[in-house]
Amino acid sequence: MIVPLSWLQDYVDITLPVPELAERMTLAGLEVETIQYIGVSGADLVWDRDKFVVARILAVGQHPDADRLVLARVEYGAPEPATLVTGATNLFPYLGQDLSGQNLKSPMVLEGAAIYDGHKEGFVKTRLKGRKVRGIMNRHMLCSEKELGISQEHEGIMLLETAAVPGTPLQDILGEVILHLDLTPNLARCHSMIGVAREVAALTGTSPQGTPQTVRYPSLNVVMGGPPAAEAVRVEIEDSALSPRFTATLIRDVRIGLSPEWMQRRLKLVGVRPINNIVDITNYVMMELGQPLHAFDYDLLLQRARTTSVSVPTIKVRQASIGEGMTTLDGTSRTFNEYDILITDTAGPVGIGGVMGGTETEVHVGTRNVLLEAANFNLINIRRTAQAHKLPSEASARFGRGIHPAEAIRGARRAAELMRTLAGGTVGQGIVDNYPDPPEPVVATVTPAQIKRWLGIHIDQKEVVAILEALQFQCQIKGGAIHATVPDHRLDISTGLTGTADLIEEISRIYGYGKIPETEMSDPLPPLRANRPQEQEERTRDLLVAAGLQEIISYRFTTPEAEARILSPGSQPDERPYTTIANPISQDKSVMRHTLLESLLVAVAANVRHHGHVALFEIGSVYLPAEGRRLPDEPTRLCVGMAGQRETVGWMGGDEGSMDFYDLKGVLEALTDGWRLEGVRYEPTTDPVFCPGRAARVSLHNGRTHLGTAGQVHPLVAKRFDMPDGIPLLAAELDLDALMAAIPAGFEVQPIPQFPVVYRDVALVLDEAIPAADVQQLIVQTGGRWLAQVRLFDVYRGTQLPAGKRSLAYALAFQSPDKTLTDRDANKLRDKIVRRLEREIGARLRSQ
């Protein structure tokens, strides 16, 4: 909402300095986004009172040496008139005329003043210097709106219709302060000057220093004449739930022309383009009172009536039939839906109620008789219509937020009288007013005890009443409760407990949030509940960070095509359904993800371009629609991605080799060890994402609980993500919910061993096909309680071994909690282990 203070002051006094007023409004919920100053102190371009003045144009003559320049003789408060050279095209029609009897005025800027350069993009200041123009000295200048900083308009000079005498400082007639308000949806009542004036009055009239402020409403008296309107038009409402009220006023014998300069100026200030006096008046009254209006050409309605053999135009407000159509004022041909409310006559639709009129019956230069519509419509229908037809107009914005039907007659009367006085019309006797079910006034109640319960403070009943009355509620005290009758411009106040809350909000914001104290909650603390999954998730992040990984967070939006890129060619496509966005912001964000892998691979591949070592993880939801349920499952996944050299290489060297599967597995082991998960299994698996032979299924509980897959990404897949050749791309995606569910609740600490450790190394030659995990498991089983640790310290393949064989070397640590083990004890155990391995998996000792 744009509020020029010069306009607002018609209805309320501004008793505070502007910044202070703006702050009060902002604190009370009418957020002043910006304060715009034009010409006055606070503006970027301040109009010097001596150098920016009103000039009266006395005569316009041709420049002797230039066809496209004229000489304007102007009176501007100096003893002698001045002659100015100008190219303003809007002066050309006055060439050679005697203007001494006319009141042709324009803003004039004197030599030496800074103005905006009219020929430059944006607002760039320049200083006005006297110079010869085609041989004639020119010192001063008549200005365009742009040169003054009023608007972007630079076609010709600005013409003023003002009684101000030449030489009057321009500040006094065009200087302006404009408040730009950002209004929340509940402030429907503030989309008008009167609405803002009411708030300003309440806010500045209830402060201890301030005197009570009243709002000056424009007069709603109408001088009427001529035959009754009811003889010229009939109004029918099909359903008062769709249109609670429809008024029709007939204004005869208007003269279409420009509206007065002051009205055009005000409309331009609030961003409405002036069109003609009739249309401008409908817009002006909408801005002033908040009631949208529509003007029909009455004679066109009459013609339409006659073509349908009806003598009196009959307006019917009704629901649209599907498929019905009309061309609206913007020239668009539209087809209607059942929720559109149509204004029709016997020949068909003439307007979409509350949104936009039709072209066929619009007011034009030749219009003589005007039928003025001031009506009320159901806000939900208006909202649906404006949305479906993409017609966000000033009218639909207001109806769509809610307007009381009582406003309709006020708008009709105000506009009719303006049409009489400004367009020379005669207002037909009696406004046709169809208002089947006027709503009962709303009464809300509040007690000081309720205020105390809600706000924590006591506010005197007298003060409460004063606040509510300043907001135009009518208060009665009954049995200790304040019964407040809600003024009809307030559709946001309800009844019952909600009504009480509504009143408390009004009371507190006018009283001032700042005056409410800050207290500590005295309510008892509720039972404390741990959130295990959340705590475990955070600790999982810590473990991964401790393992040297960087956390990332990706978009949770993707496309099925993007996710298909993680599957190697020829593999089974992902046919599970997606949670699909009906209104995606862009084509690459059309569904909610099934996996974290895709975005993680993108991130790893992108970072590898500028980082030698990349190790990332993400924890977050994926979205899996389930058969027969409206909402998808949202399980939590953990994804790890790594690529690049193993170590950051410093001056002392380092491991520059590319990370491989075992680096990834090390990270996962750091995580599962950190959580003390036992029996985590890694078994070879085939998976479309990963390289055959380099991928492991990760599971728990003897393989019964599937955690996910870890491995080296298939080179063809890696290529799709633009991974540079030769750098293995490693990734794992785990079901974090399953992992967290398996975390043991507690653990017991073992005593520090009292007796020394005895070490034995064994190097075994085995078939390649036997997994190291099986060997290790056999060793652990056989070693029993004295085997404190097994560590694989060497893997060897090569010429010293037969083909298909490899050697695994283990360091075994023996230790007893009860005694010092002898060499004999250790040897016995080692031999037992070796014999078991020989027997069960065909191992043989390499050293022998």
Added chain:
Amino acid sequence: MLEQLEKLRTEALEGLRAVADGAALDTWQRSTLGRRGIVTLITRRVGELPKESRPAFGKRANQVKQELTAAYERKATAVKADEMERQIATGAIDVSQPGRPRPLGRLHPSTQVLREICRIWGDMGFQVYRSRDVETDEYNFQLLNMPPHHPARDMWDTFYTTQEGVVLRTHTSPGQIHAMHDYHPEPIRVILPGMCYRYEQISARSEIQFNQVEGLAVGKNITFADLKGTLSSFAGRLFGAQIQTRFRCQHFPFTEPSAEMDVECILCSGRGCNVCKKTGWLEILGCGMVHPAVLRHGGYDPAVYTGFAFGMGVERPAMVKYGIKDIRYFWSGDLRFLEQF
């Protein structure tokens, strides 16, 4: 033989004086005092002496041995000290060379800020409650006092799904209803962190997904003054005890009265700068007393219970705090941004 002994003593002491390092000292020790050293050898030869001379020789031999041992120990201490000094003198390194790099992991900045917020609220008795991202229209809007086509819905540009009545949550507020359903009729103090989604053009200033932390307190005795006190105390813990706060009237359909809490701009200390648009204040969170209709939808009788709720962003405060110019950095996965935290 006694002369031999004296000569040996003189020579040994001279030899010891000449010793300059640990190795020479060890050699001297072995040849002089060791098991096969000359002192041992000459002592063994006592049998060659006449009986009457033996005690005097033995006594002298012991004295010599003790003297040499003492001299050796003194020398050993000196040699060790010398050696350490030599090592120190030659072992200087360039301490300005960089250290061996350790792989350092980091949390995402959003996680870091979220944790700080959750920790403060945790200290104040508010526990974490989480709920889903994909929500029904009912939970995201209707139960929060926004029936279909309600004007207040204009405040949220919503992502709809192809499933009728299913949306991506536009705020964490649906969690308020879930929490009330879970906990009623007990009093509640929870915070609800999570990702939210809004249909907006992605630019340096706006994103389609962002983290939010919402809070909810419900009880039989909770007031707007409590809301102010609790939130100011939170701001003090997040931004420093001296931070100024102010409460501006706002409108949210699910709270009444509603407010926005501003804190004194942390960049200009309230003097006014570009970040705070010259106001000296930064908008931190929206809040208000839970609307009676919302309490009722949650299963609490609004005639008996009151409550307050608040909601704040995570990325925006982080942008102010760290001077981040582009919100798109957060989900970029770009290490050049992330490793700065």
